[in-house]
Ligand SMILES: Nc1ncnc2c1ncn2[C@@H]1O[C@H](COP(=O)(O)OP(=O)(O)OP(=O)(O)O)[C@@H](O)[C@H]1O
């Protein structure tokens with residue numbers, strides 16, 4: 001099954017068609033095709049090294065596909081530079097820490113909004129800070145002095161300053177306490193309900209699936225599953241799948257989840 005159910009015929013916001021991409025001589029994504037419905041949360045899962053971050057980097061123009069085509073709202077964006085994609089409303093929160101540690105929280109937010117012009121960026125900063133009260137309290141502290149969770153919130157806030165139509169977010173839960181993780185997922189759910197399309201990589205799969213609409217699983221850069229999140233949550237083989245054990249010879253339980 002290559003497409004999740006799409007009962008309301010929602011338009012596709014993101015489409016990968018036979019994308020081949022990699023680093024130097026190593027091809028990581030192998031003829032990868034999938035579509036993401038506008039205004040949905042799609043969770044990208046799979047074992048370490050499966051190519052999840054590579055999908056986001058390729059979509060955000062940090063990696064040029066060798067073959068294939070990527071579409072945003074039906075328009076071909078293959079090979080478009082990140083700066084142009086930002087201007088088209090795609091925001092990317094990469095894996096790991098991505099702040100200017102020596103600059104203040106406020107300065108990090110200003111820089112996040114640099115493509116908007118300083119006046120607009122400054123006007124929008126208060127609305128973002130309302131979402132993250134702990135970050136607001138530390139507005140003039142150096143970003144590096146924030147806790148890990150606060151830093152991730154600041155990164156998400158910095159991306160939200162752009163009021164993105166598409167939010168690409170790679171492992172937001174790393175280093176966050178369970179409560180903050182839930183807060184981030186809830187915020188993403190709210191954004192999606194308001195029309196933002198979210199493509200998220202997350203190892204905290206069980207929890208993330210409760211907030212997601214669809215799940216895509218990758219193995220060695222290939223699509224092995226694309227299903228509604230609810231169906232994956234209900235599947236008895238879920239644990240095997242998420243631990244990367246699928247196809248490794250463990251006895252399978254009777255399952256609704258078809259691998260392709
Ligand atoms: N800059 C790079 N140069 C060469 N190889 C890379 C580079 N970045 C990633 N890779 C390789 O590409 C493969 C896929 O990496 P990727 O980061 O997309 O995996 P991932 O699914 O996000 O894994 P993880 O769950 O560990 O974050 C891995 O084998 C990785 O070593």
Ligand SMILES: [Mg+2]
Nearest residue numbers: 052053054095
């Ligand atoms: Mg990764």
